[in-house]
Amino acid sequence: MQALTVVVVVFHVIFSVAMIVLILLHAGRGGGVGEMFGGGFGPSNMRGSTVVERNLDRMTVAAGVLFAISTVTLVFLLS
Numbered sequence: 001m002q003a004l005t006v007v008v009v010v011f012h013v014i015f016s017v018a019m020i021v022l023i024l025l026h027a028g029r030g031g032g033v034g035e036m037f038g039g040g041f042g043p044s045n046m047r048g049s050t051v052v053e054r055n056l057d058r059m060t061v062a063a064g065v066l067f068a069i070s071t072v073t074l075v076f077l078l079s
Contacts (some may be wrong), residue, residue, distance in 0.1 A: 005077045008070055015067040022060040
């Protein structure tokens with residue numbers, strides 16, 4: 001049982017770091033990732049979010065769900 005706990009803790013740390021990085025990549029008041037890759041110029045700015053931003057949103061949600069699952073798993077393993 002202890003080996004499973006170690007594996008879950010390692011994945012939990014990986015998901016934590018992924019969440020931090022992905023959240024910091026999101027656009028604040030400026031352009032964010034869309035601006036970095038040239039998404040803020042011309043008529044593309046009027047269309048809404050770019051493909052990069054939508055994929056970043058999806059990756060952030062996936063990392064958040066995996067983080068929540070690993071948290072609940074750790075609660076059950078350590079109780």
